[in-house]
Every structure is written in structure tokens, then in C-alpha cells.
Amino acid sequence: MQIGVKLNVENFNSVKMMFYYGNRCPNTLKDVVAVLPEDASNAWKMQVRPTEAFEVPPKKQVVHFFLVHCYKPFKGPLHVDIRFTYLNKPHTLSLALPIYLSTFIAPTQLEGAAFVTAWTKYGNELQGTRKTADGASVLTPAQVDERLAQAGHLFLVQGVEKSSDNLVAAGLFHTATKQAQTGANVTMPCLVRVETKPGVPMLRITVHSGHATVSDALMHTITDILNLKE
Numbered sequence: 273m274q275i276g277v278k279l280n281v282e283n284f285n286s287v288k289m290m291f292y293y294g295n296r297c298p299n300t301l302k303d304v305v306a307v308l309p310e311d312a313s314n315a316w317k318m319q320v321r322p323t324e325a326f327e328v329p330p331k332k333q334v335v336h337f338f339l340v341h342c343y344k345p346f347k348g349p350l351h352v353d354i355r356f357t358y359l360n361k362p363h364t365l366s367l368a369l370p371i372y373l374s375t376f377i378a379p380t381q382l383e384g385a386a387f388v389t390a391w392t393k394y395g396n397e398l399q400g401t402r403k404t405a406d407g408a409s410v411l412t413p414a415q416v417d418e419r420l421a422q423a424g425h426l427f428l429v430q431g432v433e434k435s436s437d438n439l440v441a442a443g444l445f446h447t448a449t450k451q452a453q454t455g456a457n458v459t460m461p462c463l464v465r466v467e468t469k470p471g472v473p474m475l476r477i478t479v480h481s482g483h484a485t486v487s488d489a490l491m492h493t494i495t496d497i498l499n500l501k502e
Contacts, residue, residue: 273301273328273356279370284378284446285457287371291336291354293328299359301328306336307353315344318352328356340371341448345460345489348372348496373486373493377425377443377462384431387442387463391480394461396487399478402500410473413437416466416498423497426464438467445486460486464494475500 274294281287295301305325308318321337328334340350349372354365382390404411417439420426426441433439445460460482467476477494481487495501 273297273365275354275365275367277370281375283448283457285342285376285448287338287340287342287375289338289340289369289371291338292333293336294333295328295330297358298330300330302357303362304328304334304336304354304356306338307355309351311346313344313346315342315346316350317341317343318350342376343447343449345373345445345483345486347489347492348375372423372496373445373489374424374426374443374497376446378446379421379425379427380442380444380461381427382429382442384429387429387432387440390442390461391440391463391465394463394480394482396481396484397478398487398491399476400491400495400502401474401476402495402498402502404473405499405501406473408473410471411468411475411498413439413468416468416475419497420464420466420494424464424494426462437469438465440465445481445490462486462490464490466494466498 274296276292278290279287303325306320319339349368351368356363417428420441421428426443429440429442441464443462445462447458449458451458463480465478479487479490481490
């Protein structure tokens with residue numbers, strides 16, 4: 273089975289995702305079904321269509337539709353099991369979906385002074401030192417910039433750090449949860465500071481946000497997208 277994925281974020285708080293199942297085998301893939309994960313914290317809700325099992329004929333492609341709504345911060349990535357039968361033998365693919373907290377973050381364009389004010393205003397600070405995954409590779413500030421912008425969906429703020437080895441970034445986490453008073457969707461600021469040292473395979477990450485649970489999930493997400501470990 274060959275699986276292609278197309279993902280589209282809508283209103284910053286929901287994701288429409290399509291799986292393209294390609295059957296490269298000479299026989300039919302039968303009883304294809306997605307087993308969705310459970311979320312006891314009600315941070316997100318995932319739906320799939322079709323829900324019933326289907327077939328993928330030989331040399332054909334079939335589309336599976338997923339919809340994910342975000343209601344609270346969570347520690348990604350999300351996972352799903354794809355089950356199918358081939359020649360009467362059952363198979364299960366446990367897949368990590370490309371959906372993190374950062375999927376629901378939009379960059380916040382701030383001037384340096386505005387970032388400093390926001391950093392002071394929004395506490396809930398978490399700080400940690402992280403190693404690169406192999407404990408030897410070194411991430412340059414340019415590499416950190418690129419990953420925070422592309423995978424983290426954060427805006428890199430200029431004019432704050434005196435050292436070019438350090439950087440700061442800002443974003444806004446969006447949810448589908450409605451405020452009781454206004455009916456508007458709940459959002460939370462996300463502020464990040466990353467300190468690097470030339471030739472050292474470690475970084476120090478500090479996050480501030482509008483809520484402690486957002487800070488916790490944000491630290492987890494930044495660690496993942498920078499491919500770091502504790």
C-alpha cells in the first residue's frame with residue numbers, strides 16, 4: 273500500500289486531511305478502515321469518512337477523508353491506525369499524523385518592543401535544556417529559524433536579542449472552543465526564546481503563553497520540530 277497525504281488548515285482551528293491509498297499489489301486490499309484514537313482530555317475531535325470498511329482494487333487509488341477540530345492544547349503528533357486485509361491476512365499500519373499544536377498556530381508579527389512587552393505580560397514560563405537527537409549534531413541559528421517558521425508557524429522577531437546565537441518568535445494558538453461571553457473562538461499567545469551556542473549540540477528553550485497547558489504543549493512541540501530530546 274502506498275499512502276499519500278494532503279492537509280489543509282481551515283480557520284486556523286481545524287484540519288481537513290485526505291489519505292490517498294494506492295494499491296500496488298496484484299490483488300485487492302479489503303476491509304480498509306481507520307481506527308481513530310481516543311482523547312480523554314477532549315482537546316481535539318477527529319472524524320473520518322467513510323466510516324465503514326472499503327476496498328482498494330489492484331493498481332487503483334481510493335481517497336479517505338479526515339477532519340480534526342482543535343479545542344485545547346495537546347501534545348502531538350496525533351496517531352491513527354489503518355487496518356486492512358490482504359489475501360485473508362490482516363495488517364495494521366500505526367501512523368503518526370503531521371498534526372501538532374503548531375498546526376493550529378498562526379504567526380504573530382511583532383516589533384521587538386512589543387515582543388518584550390508581551391513576554392512580560394504573559395508568564396506561565398517553562399524552560400528546559402534539550403540535546404539534539406543524536407547528541408552530536410549542532411543546530412545553527414539559521415536552521416532553528418527555518419524550522420520554527422515552517423513547522424512551528426511562528427514569526428521570528430527581530431531587534432530583541434543582542435547575540436545572533438539567540439532568537440525569539442511569536443504566534444497565536446487557535447481553538448474551536450467558544451468564549452461564553454462573546455462567542456468568539458478562544459486563542460492563546462505563544463512566545464518562544466531559543467538560545468544556541470556555536471559547536472554545542474544543546475539548546476535552551478524558554479516559552480511563555482497565556483496558559484500553563486499551552487506552555488507545556490508548546491515546549492513539547494518545539495522539542496519535536498527541532499528534533500531534540502531531554
